[in-house]
Amino acid sequence: MPKVDRLHLPDDRYYDPQEHLWVKIEDGIARVGLDQLGSRAAGTISHVDLHRAGKRIARIGAAFGTLEANKFVGALRAPIRGAIVEVNPRVLDDPRLVHQDPYGEGWLVRIAPSSLDEDLARLVHGAAAIVRYVTEKIAEYKSRGILPEDAGPTEVVVLH
C-alpha cells in the first residue's frame, strides 16, 4: 500500500484536484463529497447549502451548492455533469460531518451522470496518481501559506 501520514484517501473513487471533490460510482450513480485535503485547507466548515434534487448540471464547474468556511462563501463546483438525484440532508443540519466523516456520512450529493466516461477521464484515479495529487498539493499549499509549514499533513494514506 503506497504511503506518504494522516490524510486518508480511498482508492475506490475519483478526485478533482482543483475542487478537492471525490466521486464514487455506485450502480451508475455518482456520489460526491469533499476530500480530506479540501476540508483541511478550507478550515472549519460552518454551513453547507445544496441545490435540490432534480437540478441539472449542464457543465463541469457548475455550482451544485455553496459552503461557508472561515467567512469564505464559495460555490461547490461540480466535477461531473448530470442531474442531482439526492442531497445529503444530514450535512445541511450538521456540516461538521464533512470534516468528521468526509468519505461516509459527510457526502454531499448523488448525481445521475450524463457523460460519465468523458468526465471521469479528467479526474485523478488509482493509488499512485492519488498519492501524487495529494503530495503535490500539500507541498504547494504549504508554500503558499494555505496549510501551515510546520503543522500540515505530512503523510498520505490511500485506503484500499
Next chain:
Amino acid sequence: MTDTWRYLQSDGESAAAGLAGDEFLLGAADGPALRLYTYRSHCALVGKFQNLEAEVDVEFCRESGIAVNRRPTGGGAILMGADQLGIAVVHSAAAAGVPEHPKEIFARYGGAILAGLERLGVRGSLEAKNDVRVNGRKIAGLGVCRGEDQRFLFHTSLLVDLDVDLMLRVLKIPAEKISDKLRARVADNLTTVRRELGRPIALGDVREAVRAGFAATGHAPFERLDFAPAELAGVRRIEEEKYRQDSWIRRRTPTPDATGASLRKTPAGLLRLYLSLAGERIKDVTITGDFLCEESAVLALEKSLSRLPAEPAAIEATVARHRESLGGIATADLVGAILEAVAEARKASSQGGSYGCFVDAR
C-alpha cells in the same frame, strides 16, 4: 498587478443599493474594482447563512428606521452607517498574480487595509485568519464570496467609529446577558480609527488612506468610474430582484452551531424541527414537515417560542396556547420534538455566545 483598477466611491447607500452595487461589480466581466462607500445610518446586515430574526432585533430595527438585509458574504451581523467604511474588492483569480485561495485573498487585501491604516498612524495586524486588529482589538471584519467562476468579492466593514450601545440594541442578545459588564467588554474588545487616533477624523480622510494603502501595495493605478446610468439600471434590477425580496432577506437556514434538530413521525405527519439556543433561551425555531396546518399558525408559534426559556414548563405552556391553530399535531409531539432539539443544541452550545461580527459574550 498592472491592471487599471476601477475605483468607485459613494455615501449614504441604502442597504439594498449598497449590496446590489457590489453584486453588480461581481457579475460584470470587467477587470479589478475597488469600491469604498458608506451606508445610510443605519442598517443591519447579516451574513449569508444567518437567520435574520435570530441575529437581529427586527422589531427594534423597524421601530428605529434601521434597514435590515443579508450579505452575500459569510460571517456575523454588522451595523453599518456613516461611520463605518464599506470596502469592496472585486477581482478574478484567473488573472495573473491574483490570489485564488480564500486565505490568500484575506492576506492580500487585508494587507492593503493595514497599509492604509498605517498611513494614519494606526498599526494593526491580520489575526484569527480574517480579522484586522489593533493591539488585539478588532477594527474590521473581512469576508469573501465566490460564485461559479473565478471572480470573487472581498468585503470589509472598517470601524471609523461605532455606537456600541446601538449595536448591542440591534443585535439579538438575550436580555439577561446585556449588562454594563458586557458593554464594557465589547467596547474593550473592539476599536475604531477615531479611538486609536484619539482625535476626530473625517471618514473621507480614512477612505483616502485606505485607497492609498491599496495603491501602495500594488493595487493601482485607479480610474474613478462610478456607476454609469446604464449600470445603475443593472444595480437597480439586482436590488429589486434580490435585495428587496423577503425570500433573500428573511431566508431561513438551519443554524448549525449550537443548533439542535429533531425529526418525529406523528399521526398527523412528519415533523422536522430546527432550533438554536442563546444561553438558556431559545433563539430561533423553524418548524417544517408534511402535516396539515396554516403556515401563519406555525409562524406564530415560532415567534412565541423565540426568546423563551428553554425549559419544559415554559415550552409546554406556549405550545398549549397555540394548540387550537395547529391542526392535528398533538401538543405532546410538538413539545417532545422541541425538547429533543433543545437537548441536542445544548450539546453543541459550548460554541455559543457570539453575537454579530464584533460581540463575543463568552
